[in-house]
Amino acid sequence: MEKGLRYRSRLILLFIILSYRPPLLIANQPGAEEKDLVIIGGGVAGYVAAIKAGQEGLKVTCIEKRGRLGGTCLNVGCIPSKSLLNNSHLYHQILHDSKPRGIEVGDVQLNLQAMMKAKDTSVTGLTKGIEYLFKKNGVEYIKGTGSFASEHEIKVQLNDGGETSVVGKNILIATGSESTPFPGLEFDEKRVVTSTGALSLEKVPEKLIVIGGGIIGLEMGSVWSRLGAKVTVVEFLDQIGGPGMDSQIAKEAQKVLKKQGIEFKLGTKVVSGENTGDNVKLQVDSAKGGKPESLEADVVLVAIGRRPYTAGLGLENIGLELDERGRVVIDSEYRTKASHIRCIGDCTFGPMLAHKAEEEAVAAVEYIKKGYGHVNYGVIPSVMYTYPEVAWVGQNEQELKSQNIPYKVGTFPFSANSRAKTNLDTEGFVKMIADPETDRLLGCHIIGPNAGEMIAEATLALEYGASTEDIARTCHAHPTLAEAFKEAAMATYSKAIHF
Amino acid sequence: MYATRVLRQAAAHAERTPLIRFIGKRSIPENVDHTPQPHPASPSGALPSSFGNGNSHASFSSYRDHAQQHGPLRKTIGAAGGIGAQSAAHLGPVEPPKGVYFDRNELPERFRRTPLTAAEIEAVETGGAALFG
Numbered sequence: 001m002e003k004g005l006r007y008r009s010r011l012i013l014l015f016i017i018l019s020y021r022p023p024l025l026i027a028n029q030p031g032a033e034e035k036d037l038v039i040i041g042g043g044v045a046g047y048v049a050a051i052k053a054g055q056e057g058l059k060v061t062c063i064e065k066r067g068r069l070g071g072t073c074l075n076v077g078c079i080p081s082k083s084l085l086n087n088s089h090l091y092h093q094i095l096h097d098s099k100p101r102g103i104e105v106g107d108v109q110l111n112l113q114a115m116m117k118a119k120d121t122s123v124t125g126l127t128k129g130i131e132y133l134f135k136k137n138g139v140e141y142i143k144g145t146g147s148f149a150s151e152h153e154i155k156v157q158l159n160d161g162g163e164t165s166v167v168g169k170n171i172l173i174a175t176g177s178e179s180t181p182f183p184g185l186e187f188d189e190k191r192v193v194t195s196t197g198a199l200s201l202e203k204v205p206e207k208l209i210v211i212g213g214g215i216i217g218l219e220m221g222s223v224w225s226r227l228g229a230k231v232t233v234v235e236f237l238d239q240i241g242g243p244g245m246d247s248q249i250a251k252e253a254q255k256v257l258k259k260q261g262i263e264f265k266l267g268t269k270v271v272s273g274e275n276t277g278d279n280v281k282l283q284v285d286s287a288k289g290g291k292p293e294s295l296e297a298d299v300v301l302v303a304i305g306r307r308p309y310t311a312g313l314g315l316e317n318i319g320l321e322l323d324e325r326g327r328v329v330i331d332s333e334y335r336t337k338a339s340h341i342r343c344i345g346d347c348t349f350g351p352m353l354a355h356k357a358e359e360e361a362v363a364a365v366e367y368i369k370k371g372y373g374h375v376n377y378g379v380i381p382s383v384m385y386t387y388p389e390v391a392w393v394g395q396n397e398q399e400l401k402s403q404n405i406p407y408k409v410g411t412f413p414f415s416a417n418s419r420a421k422t423n424l425d426t427e428g429f430v431k432m433i434a435d436p437e438t439d440r441l442l443g444c445h446i447i448g449p450n451a452g453e454m455i456a457e458a459t460l461a462l463e464y465g466a467s468t469e470d471i472a473r474t475c476h477a478h479p480t481l482a483e484a485f486k487e488a489a490m491a492t493y494s495k496a497i498h499f
Numbered sequence: 500m501y502a503t504r505v506l507r508q509a510a511a512h513a514e515r516t517p518l519i520r521f522i523g524k525r526s527i528p529e530n531v532d533h534t535p536q537p538h539p540a541s542p543s544g545a546l547p548s549s550f551g552n553g554n555s556h557a558s559f560s561s562y563r564d565h566a567q568q569h570g571p572l573r574k575t576i577g578a579a580g581g582i583g584a585q586s587a588a589h590l591g592p593v594e595p596p597k598g599v600y601f602d603r604n605e606l607p608e609r610f611r612r613t614p615l616t617a618a619e620i621e622a623v624e625t626g627g628a629a630l631f632g
Contacts (some may be wrong), residue, residue, distance in 0.1 A: 025515070039512065068573050152553070154501050319548070319561075321547060323542075323543075328545075329541075329547060330541075331535035331536055331537065331538055331546055331550055332535075332536040332537065332538050332539060333533065333535075333536075334538075335535065335550075337547070339535075344554040348538075349540040349541050349542070350538075350540035351540075370525045370527055371527065371531050371533065372528065372531050377537075377539045377540045377600075440518055451605045461519070464519045464520075465518055465519060465520075466517075466518055466519040467518040467519070469516070469517075469518075470517045470518055470519045473517075
């Protein structure tokens, strides 16, 4: 009996051993919660995607290494530059444009520190606002540097020290871009600066050279020119404004900015540069060769463009491909070749614009949640916030010409607009381009007061396939600058009334 | 008032038709093709061959390099720590260090498993019935 019991107990033990199954690990890390979406980057693309994902009921984590949300745009781009552009414009206007308006002003002083503080207040308010929106929409926010440990796991070096990792069903790369360096000129952000340094100069430079006559260069050049710097813009191409700006508008913008005191050297390449510590010396030459010249400045702003930023992301760990310009290769649904990893914003295809990134953020989350999203890459507006502003959407004349697409043009000058007249602000015009047969709007280009706001109407019209007659037959309030927009539409399909 | 309405209705066909249209409430199409297509802003207008028919891997070995099973299966030659990353000579001697054994049966006898007796084996094979035979 005793022997029988001993056998039975050993037998039971044997059955237990034979029937043992190890517990199955669900995620890569035992105990790690799997998120529906992990976003690397808390810039405009990343934070908008995070909020949208929260609204759609996804469990979402956003990883940002700057320690502040909003990315380049909010911290060192669109937002601080608009603060400086607006306030430097007011200063310039008080100095030079108050007498004709019947305003006698006494001694006007620039307090650069206070102007910078106003800029910082705007930035802080907006970045804190995003943190609030994260909380409101249930977004987990990790301050740290994320990199791929595997296709589903992101390792995060926390800003406060230590390390953690996050596992996601879906992962969104939204790491943005950085200023392209100029070979031979090292950024010290004091004398050789990127747009970031140009937003925080400690004093107004006597001479400022801007390498690159694109939007960023012209905006920052305008700020320091208004505050008293002698600004020279060196541009390799024969036209300012960068890609997309209509040639006629670019010429007008150059004329107006020149009148404001900015000097232009177009068709000119910078051969070499040297930062002596006291100043910066540049050797420039005609783009076609043969006219060498030396330039000197207290500060040189390098604004030759931006490049995608994916360094340290560990893309090589998961075999994701970059194209020859460092952009993450994606398909039409923002998927990389690993279909659960998507990429949006500056680090992939398309123009490097904050509003394009926002559109993509919403679309990418909709693709994840609903399987359907929408971004119309043919209708993305561009705005240059100089004074006057320049804005455009759709195709320009030179693009249509090069593709042999027939078109008709209508323009209307602000000098014939009643509101612009009362504002004593009449520089610029509205230009519309339409299909000669169907009258469908193909593009709209504006230089003038409030162009950046006015372009929204053209964007809506273009998105919905409106004709210029549709715009012209829509009632516009009087007296408004928007009447110039309506009259340009009238000029395109028929004739303007007031010009 | 009524006359005006009639006149307007009569003239309706003569009025111009706007190009802009009310497209109705937006809805998600029932059938959406999710096959990878080139991104509209892609400069090349083409996808690399690795984006094929929803299968992101060109070969089984490529799939295995990226597959997940209780953690990554990736063992890329040349990558730190992967199989084949180091030559055999760098891996050290084949013999275990002192005090380390590869198998339980190399341990002193008292640590080894107790061998099953013939009666126990029979008991297992008969589902325990042999105990009562």
